Amino acid sequence: VIWMTQSPSLLSASTGDRVTISCRMSQGISSYLAWYQQKPGKAPELLIYAASTLQSGVPSRFSGSGSGTDFTLTISCLQSEDFATYYCQQYYSFPWTFGQGTKVEIK
């Protein structure tokens, strides 16, 4: 099983801030990593796949980087609609696993 450490679990930020979320793997996963955004009461939505490829329709202020064991999601200029919970997911090997989530809240 590939273990994932996502941090921080809670991030307080203001509109306009640049924020970064980290996801670290217990072993290398190449670039088989996705990032999802989830708003309260809603299903997760894919933001980034293959570690750095922006899903169609996702604003360019979102970006992903990393390969191997260390990955980062960056929101360059936080907007009001970005306050949500973010999850990373590895799909390099089964069982696929999700991170524990990062809640981005208003400071």
Add this chain to the structure above:
Amino acid sequence: QITLKESGPTLVKPTQTLTLTCTFSGFSLSTSGVGVGWIRQPPGKALEWLALIYWDDDKRYSPSLKSRLTITKDTSKNQVVLTMTNMDPVDTATYYCAHKDVVPAAGFDPWGQGTLVTVSS
């Protein structure tokens, strides 16, 4: 446009078997490389991957739940069914199904709206 929708009971009793159906449109589960997965989320907690079925009937399960899960597909009906036996209150969660694209590097997209299943006597 791809859509998925989960259906099934909202309340089950402990020890009962849960059967959930994912009905989808906009893609075919007979297309090479395509898959449908199930993910759950207990209230206020993180996402947990449960199972995945591919176009060629290859099936994968979470090791911690493998003995209790069965995933099947009905290509003609555009449905994927997940059964979970011996339900327990800790299985209370919102259950989602999601589309896995033919591209190996793609993530789950889109997801169904989810269905909340409560386990209680």
